[in-house]
Amino acid sequence: MSVGIAILGSTGSIGRSTLRVLERQSDRFHTVALTAFESADELEVQARETGARLVGLVSRSGNSRASGFAQRQKWLHGRECLVEAATHPDVGIVVNAIVGAAGLEATIAALSEGKRVALANKESLVMAGDVVMRAAKDGGGELVPIDSEHSGVLQCLAGQTSNSLSRLILTASGGPFRNWPLEKVKNATVDQALAHPTWKMGPKITIDSATLANKALEVIEAHFLFGLSYDDIQVVVHPQSIVHAFTEFVDGSILSQLGFPDMELPILYALTYPERIDDSGVRRFDPVAAGDLTFEPLRRDAFPTFSHGVRAGRMGGTATAVFNAANEVAVHRFLNGKITFGKISEVIDVTLSSHEVRPADSIESVLEADRWARVEAERSCS
Numbered sequence: 001m002s003v004g005i006a007i008l009g010s011t012g013s014i015g016r017s018t019l020r021v022l023e024r025q026s027d028r029f030h031t032v033a034l035t036a037f038e039s040a041d042e043l044e045v046q047a048r049e050t051g052a053r054l055v056g057l058v059s060r061s062g063n064s065r066a067s068g069f070a071q072r073q074k075w076l077h078g079r080e081c082l083v084e085a086a087t088h089p090d091v092g093i094v095v096n097a098i099v100g101a102a103g104l105e106a107t108i109a110a111l112s113e114g115k116r117v118a119l120a121n122k123e124s125l126v127m128a129g130d131v132v133m134r135a136a137k138d139g140g141g142e143l144v145p146i147d148s149e150h151s152g153v154l155q156c157l158a159g160q161t162s163n164s165l166s167r168l169i170l171t172a173s174g175g176p177f178r179n180w181p182l183e184k185v186k187n188a189t190v191d192q193a194l195a196h197p198t199w200k201m202g203p204k205i206t207i208d209s210a211t212l213a214n215k216a217l218e219v220i221e222a223h224f225l226f227g228l229s230y231d232d233i234q235v236v237v238h239p240q241s242i243v244h245a246f247t248e249f250v251d252g253s254i255l256s257q258l259g260f261p262d263m264e265l266p267i268l269y270a271l272t273y274p275e276r277i278d279d280s281g282v283r284r285f286d287p288v289a290a291g292d293l294t295f296e297p298l299r300r301d302a303f304p305t306f307s308h309g310v311r312a313g314r315m316g317g318t319a320t321a322v323f324n325a326a327n328e329v330a331v332h333r334f335l336n337g338k339i340t341f342g343k344i345s346e347v348i349d350v351t352l353s354s355h356e357v358r359p360a361d362s363i364e365s366v367l368e369a370d371r372w373a374r375v376e377a378e379r380s381c382s
């Protein structure tokens with residue numbers, strides 16, 4: 001039977017890749033709901049092409065558009081559309097491809113309703129890992145990561161007993177400033193930071209990859225997904241982005257999933273997990289074309305944001321929500337030319353250092369910490 005899909009953030013990088021995967025797999029899946037923030041024109045085209053019945057635009061500025069749509073499409077405006085799409089009765093899988101904290105509520109709502117969430121929005125887990133995992137347990141939902149590193153780990157865990165995992169080594173491309181001296185990194189421009197060497201992604205995660213905040217977010221994501229302590233989640237720089245992660249078992253064996261950097265494969269796996277299905281559209285691997293695979297240590301001095309993120313993870317409770325919020329504020333300010341690249345890590349450090357950690361045991365406590373951190377981070381930006 002065909003499974004109904006909701007794509008939250010369908011106009012973004014992951015959203016568009018998901019639509020390409022679904023187009024090839026139209027006998028197994030059909031698109032029920034699509035949402036975007038403000039890209040009304042693209043959303044309109046996507047809605048027409050997929051025949052989605054529920055279409056949501058978070059920004060209210062595009063109200064007039066709804067009149068042009070076919071009668072059988074229901075258009076919603078405002079942020080409520082996210083939860084409505086995520087909990088639609090005809091939806092079996094929610095692909096959460098929203099960027100940032102705005103994705104949290106929909107993740108929790110979908111899991112509470114027993115849906116599978118194919119999660120690209122790592123910020124959901126970073127902000128509220130315990131709440132999200134509890135929502136899945138209590139609601140009967142299932143959380144399957146799209147992030148390539150975590151998808152790689154999940155694939156290596158297939159068929160293993162639950163207590164056999166001992167350590168993860170996540171790989172990081174190192175971003176555009178991998179070899180730059182510290183002083184030069186601090187003054188990198190927006191264009192330089194947006195020029196990622198191996199992945200083509202939305203602007204926020206591209207900056208996160210340049211500061212290595214993304215890798216800290218992924219360490220925290222792995223902690224919640226796979227239940228390992230922070231001591232057992234390590235990171236190595238691998239500039240080619242071919243090996244997505246090393247999964248170590250208690251006997252010392254390592255398994256890895258490999259592939260060219262292309263998110264369509266982990267998206268497909270998150271939709272079909274634990275099954276695998278044929279997909280002729282995915283670029284096949286060629287070891288010779290992949291060339292040399294190299295590994296090097298992460299330069300913590302040049303990328304202090306990484307250390308702040310892992311520190312937040314170890315602090316626990318609301319600290320990870322604070323790290324995430326401060327990072328979002330600082331990245332936004334950097335992209336708008338208001339602060340330097342080097343200031344991003346300072347803003348995060350100052351915000352995290354002045355935070356009094358509380359238990360992150362409810363969505364309210366997480367959102368309170370998120371709000372507090374945004375105010376603090378804005379203050380230290382100016």
Ligand code: NDP
Binds near residue numbers: 011036058100205263
């Ligand atoms: P993009 O910026 O390309 O797309 C973001 C999507 O979310 C767009 O559809 C955008 O709509 C929508 N959106 C933005 N703000 C809001 C909001 N406040 N409320 C609701 N919707 C919103 O991001 P990416 O696709 O690159 O990343 C999405 C998520 O996936 C992030 O969490 C990222 O870390 C993660 N991820 C991405 C990877 C990649 O390769 N891109 C790899 C691994 C993880 P609009 O177009 O209207 O602005």
Ligand code: MG
Binds near residue numbers: 147148149218
């Ligand atoms: Mg990743």
